[in-house]
Amino acid sequence: MPAQHARIQSIEEYEEAYRRSTENPEQFWADIAEPFSWRRKWDTILESDMVEGHNKWFKGAKLNITENCLDRHLATRGNKLALIWEPNDPKTRQIRYTYRELHQEVCKFANVLQNNGVEKGDRVCIYMPMIPQLAIAVLACARVGAVHSVIFAGFSANAISDRVNDAQASVVLTSDGLNRGDKQIPVKRVVDDALHHCPSVRRVIVTEHLGWPVNMVEGRDVWLHEELEEVEKTSPAEEMDAEDLLFILYTSGSTGKPKGVVHTQAGYMVWADYTFRNVFQVNENDVYWCTADIGWVTGHTYLLYGPLLSGATTLMFEGIPTYPSAGRFWEVIDKHSVSVFYTAPTAIRSLMATPLDNVLSYSLDSLRVLGSVGEPINEEAWHWYYTHVGKERCPVVDTWWQTETGGIMISALAGITPSKPARAGLPLPGVQPVLLSQEGKEIEGNDEEGYLAIKYPWPGIIRTTYGDHERCRQTYFAPYPGYYFTGDGARRDEEGLYRIIGRVDDVINVSGHRFGTAEIENAINQNSHVVESAVVGYPHDVKGQGIYAYVICREKISKEEAIYVEASIIETVVAEIGKIARPDKIQLVTGLPKTRSGKIMRRILRKVAEGDTSNLGDTTTLLDPNVVDEIIEGKK
The missing domain is CATH 3.40.50.12780 (ANL, N-terminal domain)
Structure with a gap:
């Protein structure tokens, strides 16, 4: 020991x-x-x-990081609870894994990956709900030396294909669908849409979660439960170099293209x-719960890796804070x-x-x-x-x-x-x-x-x-x-x-998730009504920052038409990025405050969005200072 x-x-x-x-x-x-x-x-x-x-x-x-998360605990903590899964619906059965059971599940999933051609260094994209198989999949990738890239299961097909193509992933792990509060979402269908544009992907492994019928592409798609029937319960961990890639996690950049942050x-x-041990001061008998989705870095470090490295009991929650009630x-x-x-x-x-x-x-x-x-x-x-x-x-x-x-x-x-x-x-x-x-x-x-x-x-x-x-x-x-x-x-x-x-910088923090203004602007500009847009953050009572979009349209829009145009812009953003990036406020404008070199003065737009127009600074350097008065008037 x-x-x-x-x-x-x-x-x-x-x-x-x-x-x-x-x-x-x-x-x-x-x-x-x-x-x-x-x-x-x-x-x-x-x-x-x-x-x-x-x-x-x-x-x-x-x-191998999984030997430190699992194998080294087996002698002293084999029967200790490692992972508790609490479902979206309190009437559904919870699932619990001891360290020994979790080790076995990870080994089996690792064997499935290898049977499907995953090798050390391959990139595997994971687009799954908050179910135990997501946590197991991440650890299985690390066990065989594959680089995992988890994509939050709320991103759109376009956002998935951008990330899969950037990583040149050969395998995608997904499920039939997911529960989110009182909604059920067809996850596999979103993946299918994304993969029309992803030539590097040769295998999709699908977890059955909702029991929904899904389209299985012959020669590409396989069911996880069928693959698990064929494999052993042990799997030796791949030897990795200290600086080999462990995962890529895409964050929104200040340019439109998401950037893949690499950790080794x-x-x-x-x-x-x-950091886990010292910040949270977790004791041997504690039950620790991080509510983050594994699709974000908090879920990686403080739902999965940190707790398991420390030999703690970690809880994973499928649902949302307000379903079926706000006491959940x-x-x-x-x-x-x-x-x-x-x-x-x-x-x-x-x-x-x-x-x-x-x-x-x-x-x-x-x-x-x-x-x-x-x-x-x-x-x-x-x-x-x-x-x-x-x-x-x-x-x-x-x-x-x-x-x-x-x-x-x-x-x-x-x-x-x-x-x-x-x-x-x-x-x-x-x-x-x-x-x-x-x-x-x-x-x-x-x-x-x-x-x-x-x-x-x-x-x-x-x-x-x-x-x-x-x-x-x-x-x-x-x-x-x-x-x-x-x-x-x-x-x-x-x-x-x-x-x-x-x-x-030009980044908005929405509910703790960072979006580059350029990424949202690029999405808005895909809309057929739009010539140009500028996006800023503004204080939001719940989200911390909301997304405020100033949009120039191709043609003059009446008040009656504006409702439909704004709804159409929101649809475009949801399709391009996902619901998490939908603008909270859209203001249709005829121009944007720009310097003579063409740079949009977001500082001014931020002040207007915040309702603070008392100190906009010097606007005389703008190409057209009058546009600022028009935007202020329009906001009223």
Whole structure:
């Protein structure tokens, strides 16, 4: 049995760990990595070039991440619950897997993949609902050395084909359909539409979930349950290099094309485990629940990999917070005695808007730690969460991180380091945040504001954007050479705690999911009525940020026609990206505020969308300053 992972248990231990992580980072991470199961230890801990964006951790090491998630726990935790699946409908049977059972299911799925021609290094796209087979599929890919790319099962056929083609995936894993609240959605049909434009795909493996009849393409499509009948219950894990690709996860970029964020084996593993253990302070008998979909990075790191690496019990939920009633989250917490609960401010705000009885009807006395993820949690939501869900006894960890960081960067450690409403808190050991001026000078001291950047690599740092490292370099490393640029503004308060202010680039954070304005504009511009559009974010009571679209049409539109045109634009966006990106407000305009060089002044459009027109700055430099007055009038 390997040595046990320790975790920080006092503010003094945090301060000591932070000091060691900055004074001698390589020795610090060597110590943290030691207890994992390695086929071969590393030659060097870190090889880094923060100007070019080249970072390699634990170079020369050999491992398989699933041996660390599953195999190494079998001797001591074989009969411990690893995964609890709670269905969309409370009347449907829950499913539970011990570590031994989950290991067996992953081995069987790994054998199915190999029988269907999946080899080490192949890309496998996964478009599935939140069912156990999704979690098992992800781990099975990692076991055989295939690169998984999970696509949120709410994206459109076009969005799927973009991602499949960029990854040049050879296999797609999907299901017949999915449940989402009171709706059932034909998942396989969406995949079929997408694959008309994906020549690289030669096999589709379909999980039966709803029992719906689906179109099975001969020679390409197979049923998972039929394939599982043919395979053994054991499967040796493929030996992987520390820097082999583990997964690609597509995020929306500031250009229209989604970018595939790449994470590799060893660094991501060490970071996922270290951050999970320390932020959530999970104990051996805890039941931990992260409500995120595995289609997002939070689901990767804190529903699946982090908990399993730490030997925890993780809960996976198929449904939504308000079905069949707005008490569903609290019912699940009581039913499974959840002790650590991690969700998004969007969910909290939507539940705040329902009668308080929905939460007061449940005891919630099993809860010990509350977490928040996806965007900064506003003070009102923080207090509601702390008071009514945590009963004023559970610490709240407001975690700041990104798809590109692999795991949590700035957060309180539950019950250990300071936690204040609307503050992410202190950086984790190994994270060296700085505030930069616009010119790139470090801003010293507390009670200061600037651009948030990180000045030393950490094991979970983005390795590249798939197939296009220059895009990675330009986005994250070129703005301020020698630093990783987060794209966020931040404030360091008088106590040194970090408060995240929000995006400083053309990215909108909708319910914790980032969309590049260009991606939504490209979708809107596909509509036959549209000449040009500009999209900005604006404050939204539930989602944090809503999507506000200014649209120029080809012909003059009457008030009566406007309703149909706006509905048509929404349909186009849903078809191109998915419902999650539908604009909340559309304003038809005759022009956009542009500089003489043709750049759209989104700053002005953002102010108008926010209803703050008192200080628009100098508009005399615009090509046509009158267009601003017209847009303000039109908004009224």
